[in-house]
Structure formats: structure tokens, C-alpha cells
Amino acid sequence: MKKEEVPQDPGSLGKVTKEVCYATDESGKYTTELSQGWEVKTGALDVAWQDIAERVAAARAKVLRQEASPLLYFMELKLMDVGVLAGYTGFWKWQVRRHLRPAVFSKLSERKLRRYAEVFEVSVGDLNSLNVHEDRV
Amino acid sequence: MKIEFEHIQAAHCENGVTVSLLKNIGVQKITEPLAFGIGSGLFFTYIPLLKVNKGPAFAFRTMPGLIFKRTCRALGITVRRKRFRRKDKAQGYLDACLDAGHAVGCQVGVYYLPYFPKEYRFHFNAHNLIVYGKDQGRYLVSDPIMENPSTLSEHELERVRFARGVLAPRGQLYYPVAGKPITDELIRKGIRKGISRNIRDMLHIPGPIAGVSGIRFTGRRIKKWRNSMGLKQAGLYLAQLVRMQEEIGTGGGGFRYIYAAFLQEAYAYCPDEVLMEISASFTRSGDLWRTAAVQAAGIYKGRLGSQADFDQMGDYLLEIAELEKQSFMALSKITWTI
Numbered sequence: 001m002k003k004e005e006v007p008q009d010p011g012s013l014g015k016v017t018k019e020v021c022y023a024t025d026e027s028g029k030y031t032t033e034l035s036q037g038w039e040v041k042t043g044a045l046d047v048a049w050q051d052i053a054e055r056v057a058a059a060r061a062k063v064l065r066q067e068a069s070p071l072l073y074f075m076e077l078k079l080m081d082v083g084v085l086a087g088y089t090g091f092w093k094w095q096v097r098r099h100l101r102p103a104v105f106s107k108l109s110e111r112k113l114r115r116y117a118e119v120f121e122v123s124v125g126d127l128n129s130l131n132v133h134e135d136r137v
Numbered sequence: 138m139k140i141e142f143e144h145i146q147a148a149h150c151e152n153g154v155t156v157s158l159l160k161n162i163g164v165q166k167i168t169e170p171l172a173f174g175i176g177s178g179l180f181f182t183y184i185p186l187l188k189v190n191k192g193p194a195f196a197f198r199t200m201p202g203l204i205f206k207r208t209c210r211a212l213g214i215t216v217r218r219k220r221f222r223r224k225d226k227a228q229g230y231l232d233a234c235l236d237a238g239h240a241v242g243c244q245v246g247v248y249y250l251p252y253f254p255k256e257y258r259f260h261f262n263a264h265n266l267i268v269y270g271k272d273q274g275r276y277l278v279s280d281p282i283m284e285n286p287s288t289l290s291e292h293e294l295e296r297v298r299f300a301r302g303v304l305a306p307r308g309q310l311y312y313p314v315a316g317k318p319i320t321d322e323l324i325r326k327g328i329r330k331g332i333s334r335n336i337r338d339m340l341h342i343p344g345p346i347a348g349v350s351g352i353r354f355t356g357r358r359i360k361k362w363r364n365s366m367g368l369k370q371a372g373l374y375l376a377q378l379v380r381m382q383e384e385i386g387t388g389g390g391g392f393r394y395i396y397a398a399f400l401q402e403a404y405a406y407c408p409d410e411v412l413m414e415i416s417a418s419f420t421r422s423g424d425l426w427r428t429a430a431v432q433a434a435g436i437y438k439g440r441l442g443s444q445a446d447f448d449q450m451g452d453y454l455l456e457i458a459e460l461e462k463q464s465f466m467a468l469s470k471i472t473w474t475i
Contacts, residue, residue, distance in 0.1 A: 001394060001424060016254050017284045020148040022170070022394040024420065030170070030398035032148070034284075040379060040427075040434040045256055047376035047437045048190070055191075079190070079248070080302075084260050087301025 003033050011037025011045075052079065060130065069105030071096070073130055074120040088119045140240050142269040144279045144286045148391055149198075152178070153281020154242045154265040155205045159214070161240045161269075162316030166324060167208065174399030175211050175324075175331040176204030179392055180338055182347045183355045189303070190259060192377035195355070197392050199338070201263035201304065205242065205311065207334075211327030212319055218311040224295050227308035231268060234312065240269040240279075244309040246300020252280070252287045262304040268294070321406060328403045329473050336469045339461065349462045356454030363447045371447070372437035379430045379437075390430065393423030411471050418464045422457055429453035 003023045018034040025031050059076040062068045075085055086093045091112075098104050099112075110124070117124045122131065142161055147153025147169050155172040173179075180199045187194040198204075209216045221227035234241045246262040247253055270277040275288040289297075298308045339348040346354055355378075362371035382390060400416035432450045435441035 001390075001420070001427070016252070017282065019282065020146050021391065022148060022398045028417070030394070030401050030416075040430050043434050043438050044376040044379040047373060048380060049256065051191075051373055079259055081191075084302035087305060 003031065006033045006035045007038035007040075008036045009039040009042065011039075011042040052076070063102075063130065066102050069100050069102045070127055070130055071100050071105065071116060074116075074122070074127070077132065078120060085119065089115050091115070140235065140238055140269050142240050142267075142277075142279065145281065146284055147281040148395060149173070149178075150265045150281050151201060151204045152176075152395070154267055155208050157267055157279060157281065158205075158240060158242055158313055159208075159212075159316075162214075162313050164212065164214070164316050164319050166319055167212075168402060170395050170399035170402050171324070171328075172204060172208045173392075173395050174335075174403060175327040176207040177331050177334040177338060178204045179335055179396045180348070181351045181355075183351050183358075184346060185358070190377070193374050195378055195381040197382060201244070201265075202311075207331070208327070209313055211330060212323055214317065215314045216311055217314055218309070220306075221308035224299055224308065227298060227310075228291065228295060231310060232271065234310070235268065235271055239312045240267050241310045241312045242267050243294075243298055244306035245297035246302070246306060247297070248300060249293070249296045251289070251293055252283065260300070260302045262300050262302060262306055268310075325406050328406055332403070332468055332471075336465045339465050340469070349458050349465070352454050352458035352461065356451040356458065358451075359454065360448050360451035363442075363444055368442055372439075375433040375450070376437040379433050382426060382430060390423045390426035393419050393426060397423065407473070409471055411467060415464050415467050418460060418467075422460050422464070425453060425457045425460065429457070 001021070001023045003025050006021045006023050018036055020032050021035045022030055023033050056073070056076045059068070059073045063070050063073045071085075075081070080088075082093050082096050085091075086096045089096070091099070099108060099116075113124045113127060117127045120127065126132070140161070143157075145153060145157045145160065147156060149169075152169045152172045155176070156167055156169050159167050159172075167175075176199070178198050180196060182196045184194045206216065219230060221230070231241060231243075242265055244262070245264050245266060246260065247264045248258050248260045250258065250264070266278055266280040268276050268278055269286075272288070275290055276294050277286060278289050278294075279286045298306055298310075300306060342348050342350075345351065359375070362374060366374070397416045397419035400412045400419065404412040404416070429450060432441070432446070432453060436446055436450065
């Protein structure tokens with residue numbers, strides 16, 4: 001890639017920082033050039049986030065239909081899988097999988113619910129009612 | 138406690154950490170391409186059974202941590218590396234290092250990294266940054282992919298150091314213990330070793346999923362994706378390939394350019410025309426990866442979608458595989474004078 005071909009399409013990273021790219025100058029020697037972003041990359045990232053949005057919506061519907069416990073919704077919302085959630089909460093993976101069943105979830109103790117709520121950064125009440133406060137990251 | 142420390146921005150986090158930490162102990166000669174080449178950073182693998190964020194798992198570079206380790210070993214610099222079970226001990230050890238005047242590299246997860254844009258915050262745990270001081274309870278952080286240094290509170294740093302999931306960092310930190318004068322001779326040896334190890338990784342790993350054969354394998358697989366999983370899912374998979382290829386911290390096309398830059402710098406140490414020729418062919422390979430990414434973008438944005446488009450996408454990868462194979466074969470024929 002030549003220096004002047006380094007893409008400069010404003011993307012989400014471009015707002016925060018520019019990226020270093022290696023590219024060749026007129027004589028073919030390598031130097032670095034800052035890039036604002038590349039449309040192709042932004043597109044790939046958009047596709048990934050669209051997919052996540054769809055998965056979150058599907059999870060929410062599933063929870064409302066009582067086919068899964070609210071954990072599924074928050075798990076998708078926080079981009080976690082069972083392994084990551086188990087890691088952060090300290091439960092075993094099989095326990096998390098079990099807690100994904102509404103019948104089991106409804107009988108969980110306050111302490112266990114608090115562990116989940118803490119990881120998802122919501123209150124226990126919100127955990128049950130699927131409330132999300134967007135401002136908290 | 139604040140250590141005199143110069144923030145360096147780099148194309149890839151681990152290269153950047155390596156260069157910065159070495160500069161900090163007085164080793165000025167190692168640039169980002171040299172670190173990448175001596176550490177044999179170029180790689181490719183596709184692991185069909187492993188899923189990352191519910192998509193396929195690709196890697197365009199070696200295992201995290203290896204570039205730093207190999208570069209330091211080639212230069213004969215001792216590295217101290219530590220993981221922790223307990224969070225308070227991890228912080229205590231970090232504070233003690235800073236008190237002793239060491240800037241320290243940390244492996245972190247990016248999901249809770251506050252200065253990252255939200256769009257980039259996935260549960261990805263192989264990011265590296267440098268902590269070089271503490272000021273009024275906040276850690277001074279030099280993240281090589283950012284233009285400027287930033288700060289993190291104790292809680293924020295602890296959270297990213299103890300991120301969970303695949304490749305969990307477990308508070309891992311590392312730093313070179315002491316600098317020493319580096320001769321050109323040492324760098325020449327490192328270059329030679331780095332190249333021959335990279336030839337091994339790309340050409341001689343048995344099985345179809347790693348190195349050049351991994352690229353070929355992926356190319357052939359992509360041609361089947363449309364029929365086997367449908368257009369939408371195949372688009373998602375290709376988007377994942379492009380993200381793994383071009384995003385910060387990974388960068389397949391970008392890595393080819395860094396390797397080409399490395400070969401040019403290697404030429405300055407070991408003048409052999411082959412190095413310059415192969416540098417040019419890695420530039421071509423990087424360009425081809427980018428062309429392939431544009432093709433993939435056409436598919437996941439819905440502009441393209443026929444089987445012919447998928448075949449074309451697969452063919453790009455087959456072409457890259459052939460080109461990189463020829464390049465590494467040519468490199469393996471170099472007769473070294475050192």
C-alpha cells in the first residue's frame with residue numbers, strides 16, 4: 001500500500017484516536033502514516049453490532065415468553081457467553097446453564113441474584129424486570 | 138511515583154509494548170517492524186471448531202506474549218513475568234515495580250477499558266498496555282494503539298487485568314529487568330532466527346489449519362459457506378474474518394505490511410537483495426488481503442452475494458496462500474553470512 005492510499009474514512013475509532021499504518025513512500029521505502037479508519041472495517045463492525053442487536057432482541061422475546069430466565073437477556077446485552085459469565089460471577093458453567101431456566105432462576109437466593117446483578121451492573125429489581133439504564137456502561 | 142517515559146504509538150499493541158519497554162531501559166535500536174520480525178509475528182490459523190463471539194476463530198499473528206518473549210530472548214534481555222491469583226497481591230506487586238522504577242507491561246481485557254470506544258469493546262483478552270506511574274491514585278497508562286497516554290483508576294485497572302473468559306489475563310504483568318548494550322551482531326542473529334522460525338510456522342506446521350495451508354484451507358471453505366450456512370450467516374462469518382484481519386490488535390493485511398517493513402530494515406543489517414524482493418512481495422500480499430476484504434465487504438453489505446462472488450473471495454485467499462508460500466520459500470533459500 002502506498003502512503004497516499006492509506007484510507008481516511010471517519011469511523012468510530014477515528015473519534016478517539018488515529019491508527020498507525022505501515023505504507024510505502026515514493027521511493028518504495030516503508031514509513032508510517034496515520035489513518036482515520038477504513039469504510040470496509042467500519043462496515044464489518046456494523047454488521048457485528050447489528051447481529052448483536054438482533055440477538056439481544058431475540059433473547060428479550062424469549063425471556064418474556066418464559067422460555068429463558070432474564071440472565072439470557074443480560075448475557076447477550078453484555079456480549080457474554082456462559083464461560084465469560086461463569087468467570088465473572090464465580091459460578092460453575094453448569095450452574096449458569098441451570099440458572100438460565102426460568103423455573104430454577106425464580107428460586108435463586110437473594111445472594112446469588114446479587115452476584116449476577118453486580119456483574120451486569122444493574123439492581124436485583126432490574127434484573128427481574130429487564131430494566132436497562134443506558135447511561136451505565 | 139512517575140518514571141520518565143516516552144509514549145510511542147504503534148500499529149499493534151504487543152509490538153508497541155515491546156518497543157516502548159525496551160526503549161525505556163535504553164535499548165534504542167528495536168523498532169516496531171524489527172520487534173515483529175525478530176519475534177516471528179506473522180502467522181495464520183483458522184480453527185473451525187472454536188467460536189469467538191459466535192463466529193469463526195481466525196488469527197493472523199502468533200500467540201499473544203510470544204513477540205515480546207522472543208525479541209527479548211534474542212537480545213539476551215531477562216524478562217520477569219508474573220500472574221496472580223489474588224487481586225490485592227497483583228496491585229501490590231505492580232506498585233512495587235513502579236516504585237523500583239520499572240515501567241510494566243500488562244495483559245488486559247478490552248471490554249471494561251474505559252478510554253476505548255464502545256464499538257470496540259468485546260470480551261477480547263489479549264490486549265497489552267504499559268503502566269508507567271501512579272499519580273494521585275490513578276495509574277498512568279501508555280496504550281500503544283492510542284495517540285496519547287491515558288489514566289485508569291485502581292478499580293478500572295484491576296477490572297481489566299482480571300478480565301474473564303478465553304485467554305483470561307489473570308493479572309499478568311511483565312517487564313525487562315535491565316538493559317544492556319545491543320550490538321548489530323546480536324540484531325543480525327535475531328533477524329536470522331526470526332525469519333527461519335517464521336518460515337517454520339508458515340510452511341512446516343503439519344495439518345491443514347495453520348500457516349500457508351491454513352490460508353488455502355480457509356479459501357476453499359469460504360467457497361462452500363454460501364450453500365452450507367446461507368447468505369446471512371456467511372456474511373457474518375466474512376465480517377468476522379475482516380474484523381480479525383484489519384482491526385486494531387490483529388490486522389492481517391496490516392501485519393503483511395509490517396513484515397515487509399521488517400524485511401527492508403533487515404536489509405540494512407544483512408544486505409541481501411532477496412530481502413528487498415521479498416519485501417515487495419509481502420507488500421503485494423498485504424494489498425491482496427485488502428482486496429479480499431473489499432470483496433468480503435461487498436458480500437456482508439449485500440452488494441454482492443452470488444456463488445461466483447464467494448468463489449472469487451476464496452480465490453483471493455488461494456492466491457495469497459500461493460504468494461506467501463513462494464515468499465517464504467525464497468526466504469528459506471537465503472545463504473546467511475552470519
